[in-house]
Amino acid sequence: MSVTVEGLTKKFAPGGRPAVHQATFTAPSGAITTLLGPSGSGKTTVLRMIAGLEAADAGTVRLGALDCTRLPVRERGVGVVFQGYALFKHLSVRRNIAFGLEVRRRPKAEIDRRVEELLALVQLEALGDRLPDQLSGGQQQRVAFARALAIEPRVLLLDEPFGALDSRVRVELRTWLAELHRKTHLTTILVTHDQDEALELSQQVVVMNEGRIEQIGSPDEIYDRPATAFVAAFIGNANVLRGTVKEGQAALGAHALGALGSAPEGSAVQAFVRPDEVKLARADPDAPAMSLGLVEALTRIGGFVKVGLRLPSGERLTVELGKAEFEALSVSQGDRVLVDLGGAKIFVEDYSI
Amino acid sequence: MSATGSDAIREPALVRYSAIAVAIAFLGLSVVVPLASVLVQAFGQGAGRFLAALREPETWAAIRLTLLTAAISVPLNTAFGVAAAWLIARYDFRGKGVLTTLIDLPFSISPVIAGLIFVLLFGRQGLFGPLLEAHDVQIIFAVPGIVLATTFVTLPFVAREVLPLMQSQGSNEEEAALTLGASGWQVFFRVTLPKIRFGLVTGVILCNARAMGEFGAVSVVSGHVRGLTNTMPLQVEILYNEYNLVGAFSVASLLTLLAMVTLVAKKLLERSKAVRR
Incomplete structure (x- = not known):
């Protein structure tokens, strides 16, 4: 019933x-x-x-x-x-x-x-x-x-x-x-x-x-x-990053993400990215939509590793990597890595006038 | 941790034993000796005199009146106490604070004043005096007055025992019973009553002890009509004033016995509760 x-x-x-x-x-x-x-x-x-x-x-x-x-x-x-x-x-x-x-x-x-x-x-x-x-x-x-x-x-x-x-x-x-x-x-x-x-x-x-x-x-x-x-x-304990709309995209520090269509230039934007959706790579300056993050903390929790990053904007980002993935990346504290926020969900604040 | 506490908080032996000795001496002087003397006085001239004293018609009438009064007051206050506690614990309403305070009032008022209230209400010169006289109803200096005064004085006992229990237990089980299809009365008798039963019985026992032992309020409304409006405590006083020591102490020992039975019953109840936990 x-x-x-x-x-x-x-x-x-x-x-x-x-x-x-x-x-x-x-x-x-x-x-x-x-x-x-x-x-x-x-x-x-x-x-x-x-x-x-x-x-x-x-x-x-x-x-x-x-x-x-x-x-x-x-x-x-x-x-x-x-x-x-x-x-x-x-x-x-x-x-x-x-x-x-x-x-x-x-x-x-x-x-x-x-x-x-x-x-x-x-x-x-x-x-x-x-x-x-x-x-x-x-x-x-x-x-x-x-x-x-x-x-x-x-x-x-x-x-x-x-x-x-x-x-x-x-x-x-x-x-x-x-x-x-x-x-x-x-x-x-x-x-x-x-x-x-x-x-x-x-x-x-x-x-x-x-x-x-x-x-x-x-x-x-x-x-x-x-x-x-x-x-x-709320779902997936996502990281929150703040930015503004610039040329139809969300500008978050050095990252430009998403196609926001007619969103007014300069409106505040929130991007949500889950710890397991962030991709990290060893520094490779040619890749698009990427920027460098500083590895601040590494915590191994059972089968995965929690990576604490600081972005150039000063915002912090928590990333979770599988153990194998982490070993392939082989970074240690103080290294800089390329951060791919491709999976982020973007919401323009007060857009729905 | 054991019931006697850990080693860390234990005092040196000397301190412990002298503290215990002081406590026992004090208890002995203030409780045991007087209690024993009551019994000695009552039975001092033999059990025969004791029984004969209780068989005096006036004394026997006092015992019956006391039992009657308790038999009316205690059920009344039990019903009222549970109802009031239920109301206060379960619902929010205007005047809840006032009701809670009012329930405590009989505890804080001197029993003599409690008796006087009823004289002022129902006595010949009282508020309802003329009305009662016109209908030939006598309350003061009669049994109804004694019952009223006793009920007033013993009103808080049950409510005071049951209310904190109800408040701390919440109403989750009652809600569960409702969802399972129980009616209001079924919820009360199958869930609420079993939850509060220990507090309720303790309240009833204490209420009964006070109902039988009340002196001040009853003394004011009774009028001391021998064989008619004397309860056991009043009878004790009369016999004592008449230098009938065996009689006085016989009734007194009966009352004392009642008090001790009450306490033992309460203790047994608490023990059975502890075992259940």
Whole structure:
């Protein structure tokens, strides 16, 4: 079942900046849609409004064809997995999972059968009688999933589901979630600030910033064709370089990049280039669109090397090279290298008059 | 780290033992000796005299009245305390600060004043006095007044125990229950109540102890009608003033016993909570 929100707006403090402003998007049926953004971007508030835990000031929420903007939480039939798990600490794992069925007064036999199925689905068959406090974080999170799935929800809403876990468990659970989704095909909305999570898991990404939607698209679109300067900077931890428009190109120090068409001469330009998109070469004065950078720092991190460069403009640039690539380049601290910013995304500020 | 602390923060043996000795001596003089003397006075002339003293009709009436008062006040304050704590912890509304302060008021007011308030309201010369008299309803110098005064004095206990618990626990679990389809009452009985149960029971125990032991406020509204409006603490005073020492200390020891049962119950509760963690 698809989820459509239209013009969703929420203000917590009267007169303050809206936490969410005019959010409109559709989460397609059977897909994972990710709301991605830094903390305070309003993504969790959107999720809570879809769940019905927060009332929208304006706008509508539809589940399939059903307008449920005014529907109370308990009648929406949404499964929610909360950031801090929110398991019932006084109930065993089994009773936690059974909760949604017990309050619906389903027959005992049916509840027992369903709980066993779900325990198997989340691979916790042996731990059904434990209390939540006796489980690891990852196990607790899987109980939270089972509990949400028990009510056969129309959609699954996940609020930073892996936020409190250490990085190894996060990656494991990510794979597990992808598998779970292949089995259930539930329409899923995932809130996260972790772009790797968003790019790996979802079919659609909604990037949010300061309560507004910046871009909606597939993970590849978001990564390859950022629609706004914010998305360009946020995705892939891009370097930011500033310059001006000169003869229809972005002039960044000695670099001239892009074809900006009718952009007014002299407007401010921002260029975003990801650490892995910069190409370095040993000094070769004939190559176009290149200039020299001073190698300030070299940090080896496992299989790649982080190169800290200072450009002639004084701006700093972080570049990541594969180990083999770095060895082929063979530079050391204090050397000058040719910098190719060919992959940079360029945004002219205030161009959209 | 053990419960007694690390070596680094431990004092020299001499300091430790003399500090412990001082504490025990002080506790012995101020608590153990008086408590023991109550029991000695009560049982000094044999258990038979003790039981006979409790079987005095007026004393027996005082015991019943005390139980009745507690049986009304404690449930009232439990319901009110939980409701008020729920309201304050979960919602933002105008006057929230005022309500929170008002809940504490009975703690800060002298019990005698608390009693006087009700005399001024419902006494013959009071605000509602003529109205009550016209309908032949007696509140002051009667059981309703005693219940009212006791309820007033013990009002904060449950709310004060439950409120910080609710505030620190937040409402994530309640939200989860709602998304799973629980109704408001189901959320309360299946999620909120179990979450606050230890604080709630502690609050009820303390509330009950105070309800049974309250002297000042009840003394003002009771009128000391023997066999009718005397609670146990008032009965103790009357018997004592009449030099009926065995009687006075018998009732007193009963009250003391109640206090000790209360404390032991509270302690057991805390221990079972610690085990669960």
